[in-house]
Amino acid sequence: MNRLPVWLSQHLAALRVVLVLTLTTGLLYPLGMTALAHVPGLAAPAQGSGLKGPDGSMVGSSLIGQAFTDGKGNALPQYFQSRPSAAGSGDGYDPTASGASNLGAQSVVDTLETNNDPKTFKPSLLTQVCARSAAVGALEHVDGSRPYCTADGVGAVLGVYYDGGTGGTATKVVSLDQACPAKPFLTEYQGLPVSCATPGEGYSGAVTVPIRGDAPAHPVVPPDAVTASGSGLDPQISPAYAALQVPRIAGRRHTSEQNVRALVAEYTTGRALGILGDPGVNVLELNLALDRSYPNQGA
Amino acid sequence: MIALMQAFLVIAVVVGLHVPLGDHLARQLDGGRHLKIERTLYRVCGIDPDREQDWRHYLLALLAFTVMSIAVLFALLVGQGHLPWSRGIGGMPWRTALHTAVSFTTNTSWQNYVPETGTGHFAVMAGLGVQAFASAAVGICAALALIRGLVRHGTDELGNFWVDLIRTIGRVLVPLAVVAGLLLIALGVEQNLGGSHTVTTLTGGQQTLIGGPVGSWESVKLFSGDGGGFFNASSAHPFENPNAASNLIEIVLMLLIPTAFIRTFGRMVGSLKQSWTLLAVVGILFGLLLAAASLAQHSTHSPVAAAVGGQYEGTETRFGIPGTTLFGISATGSADGAGGGSYDSFSSLGGGVLLAAMMLGEIAPGGTGSGLYGLLIAVLIAVFIGGLMVGRTPEYLRKRIGLGEMRYVVMYALVAPTVILVCSAVSVGLGQDGAADMGNPGPHGLTELIYAYTSNTQSNGSAMSGFNGATDFHNGLMVVAMLLGRYVPIAFVLALAGKLARQRPGVVTAGTLRASGVNFVTLATGAALILALLNFLPALALGPLAEGLR
Structure with missing residues (x-):
């Protein structure tokens, strides 16, 4: 055995160990477990309940x-x-x-539908929550309102343009998740009229300002009814x-x-x-x- | 309140079990006779089990095993279309297969494919399953060599890699896998070789249920630090984790071996005081992480959370938010990385704590073996700094921690920050798709990217799954990150072990810093926190802190 250089002999040993492990831990173990799982008490769950x-x-x-x-x-x-x-x-x-x-806390601005193609519509997590809440509310005949949601079931999020970039005096305000011709959930913000959002237009220059609204802090529709698992x-x-x-x-x-x-x-x-x-x-x-x-x- | 009681229950079970398991590990892995079946196996594989190796040969054997593991797993994944029980799934494209082979061999298990449609049962059992056992054992081997370096004097010999590997798998991991697997199956995890079958649902629709050997996979993937999902949703999937009781067992399994190995360390160095000291450091770190994550997950600060009424998105009803948070911290504080919910949908700061747990170096309690050597590196730094501060000789377990030793310690400590930050920067700068790979807008997209490269470098494997790593660019860069993040530290650990083993025993004098007690625990905890997190503070500020503190 010592005729081979040590690096080669170690690789040959390694290959054999990997193959032995494949037979034992890779086949014997899971197949044995599968066989064991046929005993009464384990059979029903093992087969997928x-x-x-x-x-x-x-x-x-x-x-x-x-x-x-x-x-x-x-x-x-x-x-x-x-x-x-x-x-x-x-x-x-x-x-x-x-x-x-896999949407997080930052997901509040929708990508609105363009060219009448529903596939281009990518709702934010906030809008999904608002829409589901409104739908459940309608189905169960209860109040479907939630904080940060508009009455028409999308995120209540304003895009505010300032003359100084992110600060200064507001110059223009858009309700980012309400596609035109929707009526904005606020008529005015900081004295400026709020407009609906034009699909396809990038509003990346605006500061996003979610608006809490006056919905109850504990909505009637429970949290699990408006979130995916x-x-x-x-x-x-x-x-x-x-x-x-x-x-x-x-x-x-x-x-x-x-x-x-x-x-x-x-x-x-x-x-x-x-x-x-x-x-x-x-x-x-x-x-x-x-x-x-x-x-x-x-x- | 519920969250607190759940945490206490998990900690009590883990601390309770770590004593017998840690003692068992020490008895089985530290010397003693070879079993007959082991002798046969060594003969078949052409191994002389009684010849010990110096650190270079130990490393050579470890790397040879790694190369062959990657090669065999790669071949299995590419050729799975020709293997039985493959559910009609064809071979994996080679770039994905290379990433996957490296991912499971390095104990990372980041998955750039959808398991439901990407891997057949044969590849999972005989490919990924083998590496779940083997990669865990490799971590333990490196840790064993380091312990021997601390225990032995005036020698080059650090043990035999093959003996350590085979004993860890055969005497510890397989029996544990059987027991834990049967327990999980009894609780509802499926275990069969069925393929997918379509049923007509109550409403007349169609649903395709996927069968598989999930129970035998689930137990190993959790206690080995592997963490890859049999299904895309990993341990949030009801077939992998059917109820709150199985959730408790899975959390315990993730924490069990790394915690028990601290006890094994204490037994092998002949000082249980040392192991309790290390356990205290781990307990404090884990407690801090869990407390921070729980507070963040409890808040409804963000508009989305306020609209929902809590962090329910991506959470299973049967676990609840506290159970999901506890799972998440256990998966990132250890090196397991299983998913118990959507980490991407955690609150901004909650997700940041998961990220910080990995950046801490996965020492609370870390991976199998890797947790202990990571912890010892932090302890050596504490010993060195403490020694300098009080003007005493830096010594640990009667070994002098001099310039030569510290060189390896510091190089170890630099690997993870360097690889994570450089790879993240390269990915931001050169990734062809740029922000298109990010699943979320704003700073959270950057958090996803940093999370991905931290997870790959630290052999964790958990993901903020909105991030799309399944591109040629990320497959390639992640392979580099995983290999560097796993084997460069191991090389430094073995080199350090070799240097320590050659030392003659020192004499404990009044001038030696005592490596136990409240002062030392505080010092070591502080050293671990400052060392790891200062490196990452700018990255954390641009990602989770920017999103969470607005």
Whole structure:
């Protein structure tokens, strides 16, 4: 063995170690674990926690959320609605494209639609939150207003031009997220008239000034109803969002709110050990139970 | 209140488990007989397990193993279309495959591809999975060599890399992976070899669910410091992290080995007082980071957070904001880098704390092995500065910390800031797509970019995922950052170990600075904070501080 130079012998040893590790930790270990996962108690979770529908066919997984929409983004009113999702295009909840919006606190100015092409519209996180809140408010017949949101459901953000760049006297004010011909949420700011935003025009020279407005600090529509989750596949909503939806479901399903509330409670998970995580309601399981207990008799 | 109780529970479990695990590590890795199966393995691989190596040969073996690891993983990724259980996914383009091979071999696991459509089960199990074990063990090997350098006197020998590697994987990592994996599967993590199957949903739509060996991957990826996602959403994905209980276990797993290894250090140098001292430094740093991040995540200072009513964007209901914050700090304070939510959507200052945790050098508690040697570097600097301040001989564990030793220590400390700042600057200046790679406007876009290069250099792998690193430019520059950020420090650590081992034992005199007690803990904590964060203050001011303090 000592005939080879040491650097070469070490590389040959390295290659053999990598191959041995590939066989043991790379194949034996995961395949052994897969075999072990067939024992009772592990089998159901190991196979993906599948859920069966009324006809016995698989309808999904209790761990993976679904969109309860008509496929065009409109909520189906007979079902509890999931959170917004950034996984995949359209209504989200695409397990082949898990992920978050990844938009941060700076995301308050929209890229407005140009050339009548909806794909050019890139709403800021703020506008997404405002739009969702307005939509949920309309669906549940409650107040959908939020701080920093306009009444028409976009971000209340002004672009202010100053004669000294970022300071001095204001010369022009634009409501950045309200595309013309929308009526600006403020008629005037610092004595200047506020104009709507012209799509395609760059307003990068303006100082962005978000306007708080007079919406309540604790809006009626709960936070999870207006935000996308980290995976885009969150199977749960908060008990507050479920409670908000109860009257609509009860009306649609011709039963009492009390009955629906009892069902919601059944599918609510509290904090583990009393301190871990947040309480949540599993939406797919709840909707399956709804279909069993209080079938939707059509609109 | 809930946040505080969650943090105490995690810390209590980690500190409780670190004692038996740390002792176990010391027993298994420090000398003792070879097992029969290990002897067979050494024979098959052409290794003489009883011949110890000096620091140059130890480094050579480590680098040879690295080269072969990258080569084999690269081949597996490029050729995965011809391998079984690949779900019909074809070979990875070579630039992405090179980045991925380097990424997983260096224990970084930054992913410039979408796992759902980019990797088949075979490549995950036999490629990425192997490197999760191996890269963790490589970090532990380098740390073991440094400890031996501190313990031994008048010798060149620092141990045998191959023995350290095989023992770490076989005696510690694999058993832990099995136990933790089964626990996670019982809690809901899937473990099968199924491909994707499409179901008709309740509303008549279609949903494609992806099966896979997630449980066996999840346990390793967390305790090894690997952190790469089986799915794009990583540990925010319900199949990877199904509930609050699994979230607790995953956080504990990330912190466990690096913390236990501090105990192993104490056992090997024969002074548990030393390990408690280091643990105190780590505990203070972790506590500071967690407190800062929790406060930032609790605030609704920004218009978006005020409109929502909290930092809910990118957060899973089942973890809540405190659980997500705790996960984030554990992923960046260790070198794991798993995602428990969208770090891009953290509050400006909260995301800044994650970034600062990585810039700190990942010593709270850091990566497997790398956490300990990073910590020892900070301690040696504290010893040196402390010694100079009080006019005493800089000594640590009866080893003189002279000019020669300090040269390696300082060079180690300069690597990360240099690589991070130069790569970030090059990326800002020369990146062809400029701001197009940033997912957010304003200073937050710059934060994403600095975060990306910090994560790659520090072998972390967590991401502000709005940043698009999947370009030829970033693939190439990140490979450079990962290789420099991982192996140059390791080379300095081994060189330092060699220098220390050659020393004759010193005598503890009244003139020696005592490396324990409140004073020393304060000094070491301060040295770690100042050393790391001063380098990065200008970068932090342009990124997270600029966005958060407006």
